[in-house]
Amino acid sequence: METIEIGLLGLGVVGSGAVRTLEENREAIERKVGARVRIKRIAVRDTKKPRMVDVDPALLTDDVGAVLDDPGIRIVCELIGGVHPAREYVLRAIENGKSVVSANKELIAKDGHEPMHRASEQGVDFMFEGSVGGGIPIIQAMKSALAGNRITEVKGIVNGTTNYILSRMTEEGAELADVLRDAQASGYAExxxxxxxxxxxxxxKIAILSSIAFTSRVDTTKVYTEGITRVTAHDIEHAREMGYVIKLLAIGKSAGEDAIQVRVHPALVREGQPLASTLGPFNAILLRGHAVGDVLFYGQGAGMMPTGSAVVGDIMDVCRNILHGSTGRIACTCFQNKRLLPIETVVTRYYIRMYVSDRPGSIAAIAGVFGRHNVSIASVRANAPGSVDAHDTAEAIWVTHNVLEADIRSALAELQTIPEVRSVENWLRVEE
Amino acid sequence: METIEIGLLGLGVVGSGAVRTLEENREAIERKVGARVRIKRIAVRDTKKPRMVDVDPALLTDDVGAVLDDPGIRIVCELIGGVHPAREYVLRAIENGKSVVSANKELIAKDGHEPMHRASEQGVDFMFEGSVGGGIPIIQAMKSALAGNRITEVKGIVNGTTNYILSRMTEEGAELADVLRDAQASGYAExxxxxxxxxxxxxxKIAILSSIAFTSRVDTTKVYTEGITRVTAHDIEHAREMGYVIKLLAIGKSAGEDAIQVRVHPALVREGQPLASTLGPFNAILLRGHAVGDVLFYGQGAGMMPTGSAVVGDIMDVCRNILHGSTGRIACTCFQNKRLLPIETVVTRYYIRMYVSDRPGSIAAIAGVFGRHNVSIASVRANAPGSVDAHDTAEAIWVTHNVLEADIRSALAELQTIPEVRSVENWLRVEE
Incomplete structure (x- = not known):
């Protein structure tokens, strides 16, 4: 049996998971691949630092060149993260004719085109299953088994930390700051x-998924991105009363032949739907293809062993290519450069929470403003006065039908100026 | 761009789905693969029969040799189903140096080893993603992205027809025979x-999944198989009251180094769990790996376009191998021959419904029999007399803790002989 030597850059959480996955299942892995898989060198910043996994200290080096320039090493696993110097290391490995496995989402999202292009030219592999969804095999599925599909949508919960925080806020009625502090203490948040x-x-992650799904480059700076800091326990409670939970969604949608919509924001999701039931550190990703229909993938989206599992899967795939002389067999499929539509072009439903003047005619006046901006209202619920501190103020929760985001924005801008509205407290998208 | 010619055997539901998937997304498919993909011939039994998809009538032939023996055809898609003559056609194609894509679950489960072995020898591909779970990319995921894992369990709902029937029985409180008749009329059942x-x-399907998951051949005749005919509306109602739904589960479990447990039977599944929420024609498959943890795949498990999507995915993969001279790069991974444990060795919980004599001491006597057979009871609920026709008879529902199936069987055998038990009406496994 031939021996394939690999080198690692980094031995943090993911690197340790990859090493452990490989060691714990070595016999089956080598038999499946048809080659011995040997870790030859591991480049780390500090060779003395305690590690999460047992490795022969002789493998460790603080010289990246010992990995990048060793002609015996066929596969380099870049597991250090960040754009620099990871990018330069990856390019150097490729120039040296090595295949690269990476779990570096930031590098691939922001700057993945060049290493992919150079890998194609060199006829080597550049694989990155571990960059999205931990061990969930979503990238390979899109590149291969589902590759016959015209994908119209890819959508999911791809960040375990915020999902854990939102899940706990929902369960405990707690505010973000309190849950975050606790999550940091217990290692669930950095x-x-x-x-x-x-x-x-x-x-x-959604930039990477969208680029594969829609065979297009995706400029991350044009991906509309809104985090969870505006989500309050109060909004979660209102959502719950209406049968929704609040999740941080990452959404990519096809918009005709040459445009796509890619965005990240919290959204109300109907209870009982798979994405709504995705709790704690789990990830869920839904694909919609013209032939396959909806396919949902669900699993642990991060962590040492799940991501390590993905890295080892990629290593095995490269090994098979090396043995068959077919490295580079799946090249970059982002051969288009579709337009990223601005957030104002989104059409969806909206949840709006505001404090209003508690007088007859207030709701009618506000509804009038919505109407003039083409915002069609599905429901409004005004709580009794006294529900907020001021006596003459009530809280109103509006839910719209599908409307254009540009219209909701102009409606809200005008609403902030009329006397019937004390304040627009929050507004969130509703994703049915 | 090179042209790769393919031939089809069969143009039924799956064949039509594959042709349509290919035609509807041809440009992107060819660009991803890097070759033109051309259907050269389609062998069918009756060339005059109306088809579900538009094809040039000149492509149709009733001579399988025109596909199997044409040296220009590089890939044969076997989409006729059944073991014979599909097996002979597949072997002939492989002998002729062609790669084969099949969606034929019966052939692959019962007799897949030989074509896989012959394909390895010939250095061609034999792929069958469409054989399990329609468009759900489960086979490729196990063979590749998740291949680093030692899989301990693969479990799921893999038959859409029975899931549709059980879903409707649950929703409507209807009996199987009535729902089945209706399902046949509307095309959901054959x-x-x-x-x-x-x-x-x-x-x-579970034989195929288990063979890949546990790298072992699986003898289908040793797979314990129980259909849904014993499931009544009454059992579904009792399950519902206890917070369960009844599903037809297919289960493969690792049992140490050299044994596996593979079985198909209806089971009570806790409401709210992903498998419990899998409704109608959908499939769901859960994998448990030592590194990745639990990964769930969910999608349409059958049908023209989902299965056609899987066939096209395989065709694309073979095309890439042809272009890179690497056909045969993933050979058969069933290199072990693990023992299939008999059903009596299963340890799980059980639901038992019986009619009992409505006299003081009955429940105690029955519980005594269970106890003597090492069956530990979690709960028992006896309905009031009059709930069944005879006045002195009550219905009792027992749920056990985890017990050995051999013990439950011997307990039930003895219970049928004691006067306190009028009849054991049904018993089902509970899968937590």
Missing amino acids: ADPTNDVEGYDAQY | ADPTNDVEGYDAQY
Whole structure:
């Protein structure tokens, strides 16, 4: 049996998961692939640091060149994250004729085109199943088994941290700040939670998914991204009373031949729907294809072993290509450059919570403004005065039919100026 | 761009779905693959029969040799079903150096080893994503992206017809015979529903899934198979009152290094769980891997376009292998021959419904028999007398803790002989 040597860049959470997955199932993995798979070197910043997994200390090096430039190493696993210097390392590995496996969502979302293009030219593989959805095999499915489909929509819950926070806010009626503090203490959220809470992690992931689904490059700076910081326990409670839960959704939709809509924002999702039932650290991704219809994938979206499992799956795939001389067999499929539509072109339903003057005619006046902006109202519920501090103020919850986001925005702008509206407290999209 | 010619055997539901998927998305498919994909011939029994899809009549032939022996055809899609003559056609295509794509679950479950083995020897592909779960990309996921995992369990709802029937029985409180008649009239069940209703279709599918999951051959004749004919509206109602729904489950479990448990039977599933929420013609398949944890796949498990989508995905994969000279890159992974454990070794919970003599001491006597057979009772509920026709008879519903199936069987055998038990009406497994 031939031996294929691989090198790792990074031995953090994902690297450790990959090493452990490989060690714990080595015999079956090698038999499936038809080759011995040997980790030759692991480049880390600090070779003395304690590791989450047992590795021979002789494998560790603080010299990335020992991985990137070793002619014996056929596969480089880039597991350090971030754009720089990961990008330069990946390109150097490819120039050196090595295939690359990466779980680096930020690099692939922001700058994946160049390594993919260079890998094609060099006839090597560049794979990144672990970059989205942890162990959920969504990227390979779109590139291969479902590749015959014209995909019209890809949508899901792709960030476990915010899903965990929203799940706990829902269960406990707690506010974000309190749950976040607790999540940080127990390791479910990072010390600097910006990337998760502000939606950037989900942005990278939906950019990657959309680029594959719609065979198009996706400029992440044009992906509308709104995190969960505006979601309050109060909104979650109102949603619940109407039969909805609030989730951070990442959505990509086809909009005709040459345009797509890609966005990340919290949304009300109908209870009982699969996305609504996705709790805690789980991810769920729904694909809609012209032939296959709806297919849902559900699993742990992050973590050492799930993501490690995806990295090992990619390593096995590259190994098979190496043995058959077919590295580069699935090249970049983002051969289009579709227009990303601005958020104002979205058509969906909206939930709007406001404080209104508690006088006869208030609701009629507000409804009039909505109407003049083409916003059709599905329901309005005004709570009794006294539900808020001021005596002459009531809370009103509006839910619209499908309307254009530009219209809802202009309606809300005008509503802030009329005396019947004390304040627009929040507004969220409703995704049916 | 190179042209790859393919031939079809059969142009029924799945064949038509494959042709339509290909035609409707041809440009993107060819660009992804990097080759023109051309259907050269389609062998059918009756070239004059009306078809569900428009094809050039000149492509049709009633001579299978025109497909199997044409040296220009690189890929043969076997879409006729059944073991014979499909098996002989597949082997002839492989001998002729062609790769084969099949959606024939019966052939692959009963006799898939030989074509896979011959394909390996010939260095061609034999792919069958469409054989299980329609368009759900479960087979490829196990063979590739999740291949690093030691899978401990694969379980699901893999037969849409019985799931549709059970869903309607649950919604309407109707009996099987009535729903079945209606399902046949509306095309959801076949004129001869044996294959679905008796669980054979699910048996083939779980045999295929288990063989890949556990890298072992699976002898279908040793797969315990029980259909849905014993499930009554009455049982569904009792299950509902306890918070369960009844589903036809197909289950494969690893049992140590060299044994597996593979079975098909109706079971009580806790409401709110993903499998319980799988309604109508949908399929759901849950995988449990040592690294990835639980991953759930959900989608339409049958039908023209979903299965056609899977066939086209396989065709694209073979095309890429042809272009890169790497056909045969994923060979058969069933390199073990694990023992299939008999049903008596299953350990699970049980639901038992019986008519009992309505006298003080009856329940105690029955509980005593259960106890002597190591059957530990979780709950028993005896309905008031008069709930059944005879005045001195009550209905008792027992639910056990986890017990050995051999013990439940011996307990039930003894219970049928004691005077306190009028009749054991039904018993079903509970899958938590």
